[in-house]
Amino acid sequence: MRGRTVRLSAARRLVGDLMRFSIGIPRVTVQRQMNLRALVDARSACDPRPSWTVLFLKGYALLSKETPDLRRAYIKFPKHQLYEYPESVASVAHEREHEGERIVLLSTIKGPEQRPIPELEKLIQEARSRPIAEIKEFRRSLKLARAPAFLRWSLMWLGLNLGRKRARYFGTFQLSVYSGLGAESLNPLTPLTTLLNYGPIDADGTVTVRIHYDHRVMDGASIARALERFERILNGGVVDEVRGLKQAGKPAGISIAGRAP
Structure with a gap:
């Protein structure tokens, strides 16, 4: 059959370049089945409810704060070595409409933590939501x-x-999820040290x-322990902060006489 050629847009070339630098990384996946009932209940009591993306982002940043391995990167210049950052820089994937x-x-x-x-x-x-042209990172990419x-390849x-440039331009970890669409990615690629994702939440x-x-x-055992700790952080420190949001947004009570008690 005779089809048609479709020119690669700048955005598709950008994804291709990121995959070029991701494909050679020896990436392994560790998963854990979590029960986040405490966080579900705390979130449900908020109005408006914080997004799951933000809650997982905050929890993973807190995990990275106490787990130095999650703030390290394998770099090749001036020699092959690990580089550790004092704080996290989250890289978050967004689907946008463009041209x-x-x-x-x-x-x-x-510093999301x-x-x-x-x-x-x-x-x-x-x-x-902001126009793509108004966001410096999007324009630069x-x-x-x-x-x-x-x-492109040389600069990337x-x-x-x-080491000093990597976190600024790329981040220390990536968050990419499709759970809002009822799906999950089993083998995502990234040039960063870790990528966090999760499936639909029951x-x-x-x-x-x-x-x-x-x-x-x-190594995998370190990640397995990190996931266990991550579950406790989500059901602990993150739940406490979410409950604090509910209290902060609670209007003052009104007495029968119409005055605040």
């Missing part, structure tokens, strides 16, 4: 994707292998959570 095409762009959030949930929610919503291949290699709080990690940086 008649649905594309994926990445935004970064520095230090930011309150409402601030993280605001940053995520801005990345999902699409501009790079329009450059000649040799220049340097960005991924210069009404009773049951959910499958996965960490896809660079085996050059850490």
Whole structure:
């Protein structure tokens, strides 16, 4: 059959370049079945409810704060070594509409473990709703994707292998999920040390959570222990913060006489 050729858009070239640097990483996946009933109940009591993306982002950032391995990267310049960052930089994948095409762009959030949930929610919503041309990271990525291949690949290699630059441009971990669409990715790729994703969350709080990690940086047993700790953080510190949101948003009581008690 005679078909038609479709020109690669800048966004598709960007994804292709990221896969070019991801495919050679010895990536392994560890998953854990979690029960997040406490977090489900705390979230349900909020109005508005914080998104699951933000809750998992905050929990993973808190996990990374106490787990140095999750803040390390394998770099190749000036020699092969591990580089550890003092704080996390989250890389979050967003599906956006651009020039008649649905594309994926990445935004970064520095120090998510230090930011309150409402601030993280605001940053995520801005990345999902503001015009692409108004977001510096998106403009920069699409501009790079329009450059000649040799220049794109050279700049990306340097960005991924210069320790001080890597977190700024790419982040220390990535969060990418489709659970809102009722689906989950079993083998996502990323050039970063870890990628966090999770499946649909049942009404009773049951959910499958996965960490896809660079085996050059850490081992599976460490990730298994990290997932166990992650579940406790989500049902502990994150639940406490969510309950605090409910209390902060609760209006003052009114007495029969019409005055606040």
